[in-house]
Amino acid sequence: SQKIEQNSEALNIQEGKTATLTCNYTNYSPAYLQWYRQDPGRGPVFLLLIRENEKEKRKERLKVTFDTTLKQSLFHITASQPADSATYLCALDGYSSASKIIFGSGTRLSIRP
Amino acid sequence: SAVISQKPSRDICQRGTSLTIQCQVDSQVTMMFWYRQQPGQSLTLIATANQGSEATYESGFVIDKFPISRPNLTFSTLTVSNMSPEDSSIYLCSVEATGTDTDTQYFGPGTRLTVL
Numbered sequence: 001s002q003k004i005e006q007n008s009e010a011l012n013i014q015e016g017k018t019a020t021l022t023c024n025y026t027n028y029s030p031a032y033l034q035w036y037r038q039d040p041g042r043g044p045v046f047l048l049l050i051r052e053n054e055k056e057k058r059k060e061r062l063k064v065t066f067d068t069t070l071k072q073s074l075f076h077i078t079a080s081q082p083a084d085s086a087t088y089l090c091a092l093d094g095y096s097s098a099s100k101i102i103f104g105s106g107t108r109l110s111i112r113p
Numbered sequence: 114s115a116v117i118s119q120k121p122s123r124d125i126c127q128r129g130t131s132l133t134i135q136c137q138v139d140s141q142v143t144m145m146f147w148y149r150q151q152p153g154q155s156l157t158l159i160a161t162a163n164q165g166s167e168a169t170y171e172s173g174f175v176i177d178k179f180p181i182s183r184p185n186l187t188f189s190t191l192t193v194s195n196m197s198p199e200d201s202s203i204y205l206c207s208v209e210a211t212g213t214d215t216d217t218q219y220f221g222p223g224t225r226l227t228v229l
Contacts, residue, residue, distance in 0.1 A: 004155070034217060043117075043205050043220030044156070089155070100171075101218065105155040 002028045004104035006090060012110045013080050021075040021107045023090035028102070030092035033066050033073050038087045038106065047088075048075075080111045115140050115208050117221035125227045126196055133192045134224045136206035141186035143209075146218070147179070150203045159204075162189045196228045 005024045013019045023033070031052055036044035050057045050066045050073070057064045063076040077084050087106040094100075116139040126132050136145060144163055148156040160168040160181055168181040182190045193200050203223045210217040 041223070041225070043207070043223050044218075046210070046217045046219065049217055100158055103156040105153065 002026070002092075002102055004028075004090060004092060004102060006088075006104040007107040008105070010108040010110060012112060015080060015082060015111050015113050017080055019077040019080045019084065019109055019111070021088050021090075021109065023073040023075065023104055025071050025092055028071075028092055028094075029068070030094060032093040033064075034091045034093065034101070035062075035064055035073075035075050036089040036091060036103075038089060044089055044103075077109075082111045082113055085110050115142065115210070115219040117206060117208065117219055119204075119206060119221040119224050121224055122222065123225040123227075125229060127229055128197055130196055131192055131194045132196065132226060133190050134204055134206075136189045136191070136221055138187045138208055143186070145183065145189045146207045146209075147181065147189070147191045148205045148207065148220075150205060150223070152202075156205065159191070193226065196226075198228045201226055201228045 003026045032049055034049045035047045037047055038044040048057055048059055048064045050064050052068055061078045065074045087108045089103050089106040091101050091103045118137045120135045124132055144161055146161055147159040149159055150156050158171050159174045159179055160170045162168045162181045162183040164183045164186050178194055180192045203225050205220050205223045207218040207220040
């Protein structure tokens with residue numbers, strides 16, 4: 001069955017460093033991969049989408065890579081700040097309009113001052 | 114972008130009772146989605162609600178337990194029926210974004226349900 005794996009343990013990073021989160025998937029060939037941020041008690045907020053034919057995408061301090069051979073996406077936050085502390089979810093979507101978005105369980109990121 | 118509100122934001126309910134969660138969107142959308150997120154878990158899609166037709170339920174979810182209404186293009190309700198402690202979870206509604214990134218979703222703030 002389709003499976004998404006994200007770092008189950010929390011990631012603790014010193015402020016100013018680059019945080020790197022990993023999303024691995026199996027038994028799936030997604031057309032798109034998305035990253036969302038979720039704060040406690042809030043719904044997920046969309047951050048970035050990368051398509052299967054894109055290797056890398058950037059938005060301000062965020063960078064996402066997508067390796068369809070390794071079946072992996074890396075999510076980087078450069079110059080991390082305490083305000084970046086949250087849970088980050090990756091999600092996969094297929095080609096057709098009937099395909100469902102599948103979410104990973106998320107990685108909790110803490111940026112310490 | 115779409116702005117989504119949910120009511121209630123949280124509730125504590127007794128076993129055997131039912132709770133209806135409301136979801137309001139500030140624009141007309143074709144599909145609305147209802148998810149459940151249990152503590153430490155990923156989001157699990159319960160059903161997709163289209164206006165004018167019955168909701169489509171995912172495996173493991175049935176209409177008798179989670180009846181859904183979709184009376185118009187901006188509103189939907191999810192009822193959690195005959196609740197048990199296992200239903201304690203966060204329930205989220207979402208809509209698809211329109212425009213270039215049509216495969217992204219906007220989520221409501223969620224309803225935190227605790228069943229005693």
